[in-house]
Amino acid sequence: MAHLRNFTPGPVEVSDEVLAAQYGPQRLHVGPGFSQAYVRTTENLRKVFGTSGYVAIIPGSGTLANEIAISAMLDAGQTALILDAGYFSSILKWAVEGCGANAVLLPVADGNPADPEALRVALATRKIDLVCYTHVETSTGLQQPVEALAKVAQEAGVPVMVDSVSALGTCPAQMDDWGISIMTSGSQKGLESVPGLGLVAVADTAWARIEAKQSPRGAYTDILRWRDQLDAARDWHPSLTTMPVAAVYALDVAMNKILSEGLDTRYTRHVEARDFLCGAMEKLGLELQIVPGSRASGVTAIKTSGRFRSSDLVAALAAGHNIRIAGGFGANKEDVFRVAHMGDNAKVGVLRPVTDGVESFLEQQI
Amino acid sequence: MAHLRNFTPGPVEVSDEVLAAQYGPQRLHVGPGFSQAYVRTTENLRKVFGTSGYVAIIPGSGTLANEIAISAMLDAGQTALILDAGYFSSILKWAVEGCGANAVLLPVADGNPADPEALRVALATRKIDLVCYTHVETSTGLQQPVEALAKVAQEAGVPVMVDSVSALGTCPAQMDDWGISIMTSGSQKGLESVPGLGLVAVADTAWARIEAKQSPRGAYTDILRWRDQLDAARDWHPSLTTMPVAAVYALDVAMNKILSEGLDTRYTRHVEARDFLCGAMEKLGLELQIVPGSRASGVTAIKTSGRFRSSDLVAALAAGHNIRIAGGFGANKEDVFRVAHMGDNAKVGVLRPVTDGVESFLEQQI
Known part of the structure; x- marks a missing residue:
């Protein structure tokens, strides 16, 4: 596997x-x-x-x-x-x-x-x-x-x-x-x-x-x-x-x-990664769960807005892109998906396969 | 190292x-x-x-x-x-x-x-x-x-x-x-x-x-x-x-x-390892801390009986034999040394370098 x-x-x-x-x-x-x-x-x-x-x-x-x-x-x-x-x-x-x-x-x-x-x-x-x-x-x-x-x-x-x-x-x-x-x-x-x-x-x-x-x-x-x-x-x-x-x-x-990276550099990198991800999701017409200004530097939750079940997206990214993301929590389980961008994952280049994967999933939806 | x-x-x-x-x-x-x-x-x-x-x-x-x-x-x-x-x-x-x-x-x-x-x-x-x-x-x-x-x-x-x-x-x-x-x-x-x-x-x-x-x-x-x-x-x-x-x-x-080894086989092996170690120590004239019949299958404490400091033995085995054993505990720190024989260490062949090491340490004592 x-x-x-x-x-x-x-x-x-x-x-x-x-x-x-x-x-x-x-x-x-x-x-x-x-x-x-x-x-x-x-x-x-x-x-x-x-x-x-x-x-x-x-x-x-x-x-x-x-x-x-x-x-x-x-x-x-x-x-x-x-x-x-x-x-x-x-x-x-x-x-x-x-x-x-x-x-x-x-x-x-x-x-x-x-x-x-x-x-x-x-x-x-x-x-x-x-x-x-x-x-x-x-x-x-x-x-x-x-x-x-x-x-x-x-x-x-x-x-x-x-x-x-x-x-x-x-x-x-x-x-x-x-x-x-x-x-x-x-x-x-x-x-x-x-x-x-x-x-x-x-x-x-x-x-x-x-x-x-x-x-x-x-x-x-x-x-x-x-x-x-x-x-x-x-x-x-x-x-x-x-x-x-x-x-x-x-x-x-x-x-x-x-x-060694330096804390300020590191935190800035996380903000940039988050902003890239949030921007890409909004460009795809998806809504974010948290208002601007309060979005975490390390994890982003995105609403499915009734367009799909998050478990289907999670499965599609795993099967087609070797990427594991998370669904929502509790009552929101199928209505939200979550992408973490912590550590080495907090880089635009590393996140791009995720945003590309979400894009291709959405294109395959009717 | x-x-x-x-x-x-x-x-x-x-x-x-x-x-x-x-x-x-x-x-x-x-x-x-x-x-x-x-x-x-x-x-x-x-x-x-x-x-x-x-x-x-x-x-x-x-x-x-x-x-x-x-x-x-x-x-x-x-x-x-x-x-x-x-x-x-x-x-x-x-x-x-x-x-x-x-x-x-x-x-x-x-x-x-x-x-x-x-x-x-x-x-x-x-x-x-x-x-x-x-x-x-x-x-x-x-x-x-x-x-x-x-x-x-x-x-x-x-x-x-x-x-x-x-x-x-x-x-x-x-x-x-x-x-x-x-x-x-x-x-x-x-x-x-x-x-x-x-x-x-x-x-x-x-x-x-x-x-x-x-x-x-x-x-x-x-x-x-x-x-x-x-x-x-x-x-x-x-x-x-x-x-x-x-x-x-x-x-x-x-x-x-x-x-896979089987519990009975395993426990018997531990007893044999303990008995080998205890026997070898007694043959060297060292006294065991625990009475027969109550000695643990996995760890043995041996008295120095005032003949040496256990820290000197611990150091000698580390330096000369690549073996780490333990001293005593608390007030007995220098008066006792402890050898564990658990798992793969509970084998006569594995323990023999320890008993040999103790023997050669004792021979070097005046």
């Missing part, structure tokens, strides 16, 4: 250098060699998260990283407000309730970004202990006005947790400047590496709240333990547990690749 | 077939191909755990698997009794306290297995809601009388959680027959695969207790969610989250390798 080039929103295609970093005999998760790679990777991640704080690389996924981050910030019985922009926003509710806290959902209008004023009103109306939202909503390709939302929360004195699983590495993140307390990601999307690692970044200002937590902290899921382990054994055993060593070496190479 | 053949107690050396299963372009964690591999691997794991119940393959490590298993079985405020046989027993305490429960430690005499009678007395003395112990204590090479201990707990009506991270795949496990409610492992030790996956096996009889849990369940850390996801989407998206796909394919190959 031919390998399908993967334009689904993660795990993304991974470069040969990153894949190669995984290969070879088993290596240990202790000792100076691994420790240096682990610490170097956390330091490189700080640049991408935009923080002088702490970053943990934790075996697991973005969902685990979200659970760790949210439970760090919330005591049982407290209340989190979640900006509900779709599936990946609403699963933050799951993490909030999973630690015994209450979740209040503030709905976001379809296709639009969350309104900072609506957040301001909501925070004035009731006692909220944490604001949570996705940086990019993978199910729709919505990129939130992260900074404006964080400023509103900050003015209300409420800490902010941002799920940047789908965004990090495709667009700017400035945790410290934007006043975000805790932010998460995963290894397999905008950071262009293999799956298996959840990432949790903690601003220096967040520790007081985290340390004050009264209800049970978990064990592996307790971010304090990861921080303390790094402090205690940075040169020999920097992580709390047996690591998927190959995945850490792969992420190390991916981070070097990202920083 | 030459690759050192790894005789530390995990991650173990991995065969070329298992390594090869990881290689190649990224694959997705959804779709029939991956789903079949995931489900097949869980079904093969049931044979090794000795259960007709459910097995979850969860991105993370054995420590995470322990947290998930223990928190599934305990409400906040309940009490777990932990048989404390060393470092890896006492970190079960961490998982118990991490979910807001109380931990009572029952100390196990150095070098000896836990005494079922002592457990019987302890369970008669106070209200205990869960008994926890390690199948093999990695820090000392103690293999517990798992079945006898479980029977005592069962007679007292208390469920049992067993950490089999270091044992599974090296010696029999019969969860159902032995009356164990929940048992954990990791991919990188006796199962001979790469790190990155925690394993949680749940006996059918345990679900009533798990479903009755009142205190917060976590999200990713809620075993009910993993079970429900498998039930709901076995053919397309059997796991709750983005999986480290390569690690699952590697474990699939490793499980086929294990079952």
Whole structure:
């Protein structure tokens, strides 16, 4: 079976250098060699998260990283407000309730970004202990006005947790400047590496709240333990547990690749790729799910507008073009298709076979 | 730098077939191909755990698997009794306290297995809601009388959680027959695969207790969610989250390798390897840390008896023989060295360079 080039929103295609970093005999998760790679990777991640704080690389996924981050910030019985922009926003509710806290959902209008004023009103109306939202909503390709939302929360004195699983590495993140307390990601999307690692970044200002937590902290899921382990054994055993060593070496190479390109160059390239894709889709008469100005740098959702079923397009691109794209999410499954343009896929030349494939599919429709 | 053949107690050396299963372009964690591999691997794991119940393959490590298993079985405020046989027993305490429960430690005499009678007395003395112990204590090479201990707990009506991270795949496990409610492992030790996956096996009889849990369940850390996801989407998206796909394919190959050899043959081979190593060490005048009859099939701890520092032996074997072994744990660090004989290392011919290396090191001591 031919390998399908993967334009689904993660795990993304991974470069040969990153894949190669995984290969070879088993290596240990202790000792100076691994420790240096682990610490170097956390330091490189700080640049991408935009923080002088702490970053943990934790075996697991973005969902685990979200659970760790949210439970760090919330005591049982407290209340989190979640900006509900779709599936990946609403699963933050799951993490909030999973630690015994209450979740209040503030709905976001379809296709639009969350309104900072609506957040301001909501925070004035009731006692909220944490604001949570996705940086990019993978199910729709919505990129939130992260900074404006964080400023509103900050003015209300409420800490902010941002799920940047789908965004990090495709667009700017400035945790410290934007006043975000805790932010998460995963290894397999905008950071262009293999799956298996959840990432949790903690601003220096967040520790007081985290340390004050009264209800049970978990064990592996307790971010304090990861921080303390790094402090205690940075040169020999920097992580709390047996690591998927190959995945850490792969992420190390991916981070070097990202920083060698330069973050500004990289983000500009993602915007150009998105604009090319969005322009090509509109030229074909297709409508985009998200309003201009809020379209994600890493993933775009396009409406079928009743002209075809997205599953037919997905199948046609796989069969005729060796390209894998994604359908919509939930109720929109057949009404939307999604193309991710993260990492090496965020190039006009790489995306052109996708736009050509969509064009030829549409031509074959009656 | 030459690759050192790894005789530390995990991650173990991995065969070329298992390594090869990881290689190649990224694959997705959804779709029939991956789903079949995931489900097949869980079904093969049931044979090794000795259960007709459910097995979850969860991105993370054995420590995470322990947290998930223990928190599934305990409400906040309940009490777990932990048989404390060393470092890896006492970190079960961490998982118990991490979910807001109380931990009572029952100390196990150095070098000896836990005494079922002592457990019987302890369970008669106070209200205990869960008994926890390690199948093999990695820090000392103690293999517990798992079945006898479980029977005592069962007679007292208390469920049992067993950490089999270091044992599974090296010696029999019969969860159902032995009356164990929940048992954990990791991919990188006796199962001979790469790190990155925690394993949680749940006996059918345990679900009533798990479903009755009142205190917060976590999200990713809620075993009910993993079970429900498998039930709901076995053919397309059997796991709750983005999986480290390569690690699952590697474990699939490793499980086929294990079952092709046959479990009985495999366990006998591990016993023979252990007996060869123990015999060779005693012939060299070295004393073993664990009494006969309770020595683990997968890892052996040998005392230096003040004749040398274990770190000097570790260094000598690395420098002169391309072999990596481990020192002792905690206070015993320099007084003990440990050799793991798991998987392909559980062969007399493979172990002989280790025993030869120890012999030549001893000859060079004054």
